[in-house]
Amino acid sequence: MLVGAGGHAKVVIEVARAQGRFEIVGVVDPRPPGPRVLGVPVLGGDEALPRLRADGVAWAFVALGGNALRERIGGELRAAGFRLATLVHPSAEVMPSATVGEGAVVMARVAVSAEARVDDLAILNTGAVVEHDNLIGAAAHVAPLAALAGNVRVGARALIGVGSAVRPGVSVGADAVVGAGAAVVADVPAGATVGGVPARPLRARGGAAAR
Ligand SMILES: CC(C)(COP(=O)(O)OP(=O)(O)OC[C@H]1O[C@@H](n2cnc3c(N)ncnc32)[C@H](O)[C@@H]1OP(=O)(O)O)[C@@H](O)C(=O)NCCC(=O)NCCS
Incomplete structure (x- = not known):
């Protein structure tokens, strides 16, 4: 159901x-x-x-x-x-040493590499790359074609936007949003919204911080 x-x-x-x-x-x-x-x-x-x-x-x-x-x-x-x-599309490559939690979905053509851990209720969307030793927090969403290099940590409920790239070892805090197409080269605080290349905090159209 x-x-x-x-x-x-x-x-x-x-x-x-x-x-x-x-x-x-x-x-x-x-x-x-x-x-x-x-x-x-x-x-x-x-x-x-x-x-x-x-x-x-x-x-x-x-x-x-x-x-x-x-x-x-x-x-x-x-x-x-x-x-x-736990739903995993047959075209996804989940390496044997990786784990995927309950309520999580791994869409078509996703790659989940060695000793990555994907927690419960996470979404790994179409074509996402989750490299070795990543930690994807509970209910986080890695959007289509986002690429996370090795040792990246994504906090609970964070959104990694479509087509973005995250440098090795970076931490993205809980409830943070990484905008579409961003290049994340430094840690992102919890609850922050970042975007651009390299990624910087985004401002809402009214001028206040977006999140
Ligand atoms: C980052 C994001 C959340 C911002 O959304 P928002 O709060 O509605 O922001 P707005 O569209 O009002 O834009 C605010 C400003 O940020 C800029 N901006 C928005 N998204 C951006 C992005 N991805 N990269 C760079 N700048 C961005 C806008 O151009 C605007 O700048 P301006 O004020 O100079 O015109 C959104 O644009 C985004 O990229 N979401 C990712 C969605 C996604 O990948 N979902 C997965 C679905 S499967």
């Missing part, structure tokens, strides 16, 4: 189907865009969860792109007795 019926859920459904380990019985979303997502029926909003668990649905997956929301819903599903599935 998936929570979330948006664009991210579509990709998650394709990954789960390609992996072939789970049968998807339905999607739960209080405001779905339609009655089905890639042919998977929408079963209702959050009120459907206890019935699904009672009917024997044991595994759940949070298919929501928002990091804090995904973390919160993941905790609620566990408290309701669900186990969180």
Whole structure:
């Protein structure tokens, strides 16, 4: 059972189907865009969860792109007795010494290298490179084609933007945002938003710090 019926859920459904380990019985979303997502029926909003668990649905997956929301819903599903599935596309290369947590998804053509650790509920999006000894925190999101060199640490719920690059050994703090196409060459404080080449703190259009 998936929570979330948006664009991210579509990709998650394709990954789960390609992996072939789970049968998807339905999607739960209080405001779905339609009655089905890639042919998977929408079963209702959050009120459907206890019935699904009672009917024997044991595994759940949070298919929501928002990091804090995904973390919160993941905790609620566990408290309701669900186990969180780990989804890995067959075209991804996850080295044997790497680990991927529960509720995490590894999309198509991702590379996860030696002794990297990917914590629960993280997203490694299409084509991302997570090099050796990386630590990807819980509910973090490494966006498509982002490249993390060796020994990078990404804090919980951080977003590493599409196509960005992170220099070896850099730490990105919890809840930080790395903008699309950035080159991160120094540590990023928790909660900061950075962008550019080399990455600097970004300012919102009003002139205040973006985050
Ligand atoms: C960094 C980011 C979060 C900022 O978003 P935002 O707060 O809405 O910022 P705005 O679009 O209002 O832009 C604010 C300023 O930052 C600049 N800026 C925005 N994104 C930037 C980026 N990636 N690199 C460099 N500068 C950027 C804008 O040009 C603007 O500058 P200006 O005031 O001189 O015109 C966003 O642009 C971004 O890159 N998100 C990554 C999304 C992503 O990869 N998602 C993964 C989906 S799978």
